[in-house]
Amino acid sequence: MEPRKFPLDEKAIPESWYNIVPDLPFGLEPPLNPATREPAGPGDFAPIFPEEIIRQEVTTDRYVPIPEEVRETYALWRPTPLFRARRLEKALGTPAHIYYKYEGTSPSGSHKPNTAVPQAFYNKQEGVRRLTTETGAGQWGSSLSFACGALGLECTVYMVRVSYDQKPYRRIMMQTYGATVHASPSDLTQAGRDVLAADPESSGSLGIAISEAVEDAVKHDDAKYALGSVLNHVLMHQTVIGEEALKQMELAGEYPDVVVGCVGGGSNFGGVAFPFIRENLKGGKDTRIVAVEPASCPTLTKGRYVYDFGDTAATTPMMKMYTLGHSFVPSGIHAGGLRYHGDSPIVSALVHEGLVEARAYPQNPTFEAGVMFARTEGILPAPEVTHAIKATIDLALEAKEAGEEKVILFNLCGHGHFDLAAYEAYMAGRLVDLEYSEEEIDRAVAQIPG
């Protein structure tokens, strides 16, 4: 049988996370305090994050050791499998070799626990008793709930009310892991009460839920807040994906010509891509790195590279990043994890400097790619990652056209078991593909206070 699996045992779980910052051939612009517009210091983050996380956010160490308890918890599902997509290759009739790293085998079904576990660990180490966070569709909330349960912390999740009501499965999963889940806006925080006073029927938003989770952490001494994407330490934790993939590609006897990942806040993309960018920067390798986003939230492909807030409420430190403006509300596509107005400052800088290329797809072609993937490879992908699959298929067809035996690796960051309503809407022809004009984006970006 031709090999399609490249298994590793837990000894191959990386011993360090890779921090790309010291290797970047350019400087990163610092986050700014939103009030003073001066560079934000550790003090700006201390009310919400533990010291070690703040240290990791700004460290210039190339490698940060992974604590043994974190590696042991990773071993519940890591190393994750790397597969060669032989049946997809055959269906496409392409000479390209397609590989995928599958992060959907984690307890919550995505790459998110890679950072949830160390965040829970460092908080516990510093005496924090409870973590707070927000969640939309529930992917991040269920990952943090699992991590807190595994490490013995309490977890409070503010879940956007519309998801809380319409998507009960993720909520129940969080509760099964032991978390307390509140529909947001709630009457437990001032932020929530203010929203409810103005609109008692509010269906909530991720921005409101963030405000509630942060307020809860700030107001309680034994609680801190945890964020699932965008920030440097989060992307660093995700590099276990790419480090394992490097070893597995070696087992496969190949090296990728292209690495593909979908991008919302940038964490699964950074996780798979940064170790390959390191190899490029070392010299000797020249892998194309492709970031894929939805056409209806085209941050990297149509956004502006400026300072903006991370949240819609304009309360976080400002970050230099590609952004559609923090007040931009992307259309209600099913790839909820990609509906973010901004992007990781590191990923943004890599795109700005030309080390990463970005492309965008409307959702109907991505679901078409997802269905083709399910029927050939068996795994039903999350709507987010169908964007990476669509790009991979296009690249494989370009290779067919050119008669080139390209090696393509993409990160299959999660399964779609909780997204089947999206597949039904696609199969029923109910999905709308929306694109924004330059004028609309100009208007949204103009809202950013200079």
Next chain:
Amino acid sequence: MEPRKFPLDEKAIPESWYNIVPDLPFGLEPPLNPATREPAGPGDFAPIFPEEIIRQEVTTDRYVPIPEEVRETYALWRPTPLFRARRLEKALGTPAHIYYKYEGTSPSGSHKPNTAVPQAFYNKQEGVRRLTTETGAGQWGSSLSFACGALGLECTVYMVRVSYDQKPYRRIMMQTYGATVHASPSDLTQAGRDVLAADPESSGSLGIAISEAVEDAVKHDDAKYALGSVLNHVLMHQTVIGEEALKQMELAGEYPDVVVGCVGGGSNFGGVAFPFIRENLKGGKDTRIVAVEPASCPTLTKGRYVYDFGDTAATTPMMKMYTLGHSFVPSGIHAGGLRYHGDSPIVSALVHEGLVEARAYPQNPTFEAGVMFARTEGILPAPEVTHAIKATIDLALEAKEAGEEKVILFNLCGHGHFDLAAYEAYMAGRLVDLEYSEEEIDRAVAQIPG
């Protein structure tokens, strides 16, 4: 790090299925034609099954080679992982070593594709263009849909109306794999029309859906029917689970003192247990083999060992098995896959002859075990397999009591991603534990025509 994963690559996928029949130290009683009560021959099965499946159903070969195309399709997810449950052991404070084989990594999330794939393969080889089947909650239907999609067959699934309406996710999964799904009773078959004529609002039953699927296959020359449990060939296909587990336990440097599986029709149980029973029968090994069922459908623990029909409509060949009577309707527990009045004839005979011991649990303690498993090991188990987990925990606590370092292996036959409503009902205290009296079972068994 102490090892908890024992990975195999696809070269370790078994090259043969193991047929326990020739190794049994007793004869199996043949199925009977329901009309004549004479032993059923191949002709009784020819209208619904392809020749090779009928041959495998009655073969006395100890090993049946797995076709290369089936092994290649297995390689989409096989070999499945074997884990040591170190965090569960620690939570229990037991000296026992607990291992689990995890079948939830398959495309449809359970062990069912292990037989769906070869059944689709043999049908295709014999020129069948379309397979029909029934499904309740959707586990078997989605497995056959996947297998048909992967091998290029059409698939028609009759899904019990109440599940079709209330549990749309499995239906959408089947459709994503390319299957056609009808709510049963439908107006597409005489069986369905008869039911609808009597009760236009019928919410359906597995028995009705079987009748529709069989009728569809019998009336169309290019279609055959596929069954997901109970029969000898189905259990034989599942032995890849136990054969891989034997290799992985060797990697772990241990051998199980106890093997545990949950039992509905017997397929995941037979799959994990038969290779270990073979080792027992060879001599030199003395592994305890434990079959676990729900107290509300206590086939092996309270049923009678007699000839009975496989379906509620009393149309299939009669089989000698433990049964609660084919008209027995178990209470509506959430472990839908375990709600079967009968059991595999082989598993029944093994219990009857004392080679396998059976135990039963009410559903609340099994969900309690499932939640404990999710919080320690991360994987959210299907309600069916929480029965095996409960038995495993009890055995591990007995080992603690006795101070014995027992090695326990159980088959984690599927994840619970589509069963979260059941977890919610459990956490809300809404689950009822029902047990049947001997008198009730006597009355149900008395319905079987002598």
